[in-house]
Amino acid sequence: MYGDCMRDSGYTIQDMAERCGMTAHTLRYYERVGLIQPVSRARNGHRRYSEADAAWLHFLHCMRATNMPIRAMQRYAELRELGDSTSLDRRKILEDHRAAIASQIKELEQAHTLLTHKIANYKKIEQRIRIGGPVEEEIEEVACDLATAG
Amino acid sequence: MYGDCMRDSGYTIQDMAERCGMTAHTLRYYERVGLIQPVSRARNGHRRYSEADAAWLHFLHCMRATNMPIRAMQRYAELRELGDSTSLDRRKILEDHRAAIASQIKELEQAHTLLTHKIANYKKIEQRIRIGGPVEEEIEEVACDLATAG
DNA sequence: CCTTGACTTCGAGCACGCTCAAAGATGTAC
DNA sequence: GTACATCTTTGAGCGTGCTCGAAGTCAAGG
Numbered sequence: 180m181y182g183d184c185m186r187d188s189g190y191t192i193q194d195m196a197e198r199c200g201m202t203a204h205t206l207r208y209y210e211r212v213g214l215i216q217p218v219s220r221a222r223n224g225h226r227r228y229s230e231a232d233a234a235w236l237h238f239l240h241c242m243r244a245t246n247m248p249i250r251a252m253q254r255y256a257e258l259r260e261l262g263d264s265t266s267l268d269r270r271k272i273l274e275d276h277r278a279a280i281a282s283q284i285k286e287l288e289q290a291h292t293l294l295t296h297k298i299a300n301y302k303k304i305e306q307r308i309r310i311g312g313p314v315e316e317e318i319e320e321v322a323c324d325l326a327t328a329g
Numbered sequence: 330m331y332g333d334c335m336r337d338s339g340y341t342i343q344d345m346a347e348r349c350g351m352t353a354h355t356l357r358y359y360e361r362v363g364l365i366q367p368v369s370r371a372r373n374g375h376r377r378y379s380e381a382d383a384a385w386l387h388f389l390h391c392m393r394a395t396n397m398p399i400r401a402m403q404r405y406a407e408l409r410e411l412g413d414s415t416s417l418d419r420r421k422i423l424e425d426h427r428a429a430i431a432s433q434i435k436e437l438e439q440a441h442t443l444l445t446h447k448i449a450n451y452k453k454i455e456q457r458i459r460i461g462g463p464v465e466e467e468i469e470e471v472a473c474d475l476a477t478a479g
Numbered sequence: 480c481c482t483t484g485a486c487t488t489c490g491a492g493c494a495c496g497c498t499c500a501a502a503g504a505t506g507t508a509c
Numbered sequence: 510g511t512a513c514a515t516c517t518t519t520g521a522g523c524g525t526g527c528t529c530g531a532a533g534t535c536a537a538g539g
Contacts, residue, residue: 192516203516204498212496223505225516235479238443245440249496259479263454270451277444280437287434290395293388294427301420304413329385329409342486353486354528362526373535375486399526 189219189227199236206236212249214239214256246283247276339369339377349386356386362399364389364406396433397426 192203199206206226209215215235218226228236242252255272258265307313342353349356356376359365365385368376378386392402405422408415 202498205496207518208497221516223516225505238479241440241443243496245437255479263458266451266454266458270448270455273444273448273451277441277448280441280444284434284437284441286394287430287437290391291427291430291434293391294423294430298420298423298427301416301423304416305420308413308416329388329405352528355526357488358527371486373486375535393526 187221187227189221189229190233192226192228195226195228195233195236198233199240201236201240209236209239212253214249214252216260242276245276245280247279251276337371337377339371339379340383342376342378345376345378345383345386348383349390351386351390359386359389362403364399364402366410392426395426395430397429401426 190198192206195201196203196206201209206215210218215232218228218232221227239252242255243249251272255269258269258272340348342356345351346353346356351359356365360368365382368378368382371377389402392405393399401422405419408419408422
């Protein structure tokens with residue numbers, strides 16, 4: 180396919196997609212919606228991503244992976260383009276998202292605990308089935324009612 | 330509105346929605362797609378939810394809140410209807426979801442750390458702005474490149 | 480009797496975040 | 510020069526999970 184002369188320095192969209200755990204489609208989409216500034220091009224018109232692009236895209240990926248809405252990311256990207264004077268607003272956005280992350284972690288941890296209880300309960304039920312004993316849905320009293328609610 | 334004779338025992342859909350942090354729309358939707366068995370009715374045809382329904386819906390809510398797909402919840406609900414013989418399959422589903430939760434927590438914690446770094450960095454930048462010093466984007470070397478990538 | 484309000488069903492619509500298809504350009508290899 | 514791969518743009522389409530609107534029922538209150 181492509182030899183050495185069309186490199187024009189930088190990552191191709193495919194390279195970048197692999198590096199950031201996104202698809203090329205997504206990278207173009209992010210550019211379209213303003214999450215990343217127009218990427219520089221090789222002479223043939225193909226995108227060539229820089230290291231700075233890589234870092235920024237990696238950051239975007241982290242934010243999306245933790246459920247920051249595209250809207251918020253757009254707002255952040257916009258402020259970033261405006262320079263240092265927007266530091267406060269940008270920090271606010273990050274602080275809000277950090278809080279959102281904290282509350283997600285809390286919910287996930289609660290569910291994790293619940294599941295651990297329920298899984299233990301299932302193991303007990305399976306044990307009863309194996310030894311042919313009576314299978315009652317609620318074998319033990321667990322901290323949370325939910326462990327035996329299904 | 331409703332006096333005493335139409336109670337017919339059980340929570341109304343509104344009560345239930347509030348109790349479980351969902352909307353009445355969502356409760357009907359869950360019933361439609363088989364996440365909950367047809368709910369018993371008052372004589373006027375209105376739904377009346379039992380305590381058992383409440384526990385099950387609360388569980389469903391926990392699973393959805395931690396991003397279990399509706400599909401998986403449907404599968405689980407289906408097995409639940411089939412009784413104890415499906416214990417193993419159900420446990421597998423819960424174990425899979427618990428693993429998914431663990432990996433979400435991991436990702437969220439990483440992002441949380443990253444954000445803490447970035448926020449600290451923004452505070453430094455704001456400090457420089459206040460004292461009128463030179464504002465360089467990267468004031469400190471932080472563990473993660475990303476802390477200064479935007 | 481008429482209004483009010485909470486419910487019912489049903490199907491359509493929506494927000495989000497991609498994801499893809501079509502048509503075309505360009506560069507490499509044979 | 511022909512095949513092939515990789516990219517380009519544009520606009521449309523899709524999967525998920527609700528969310529809503531329309532039209533109707535039913536009981537209570539005035």
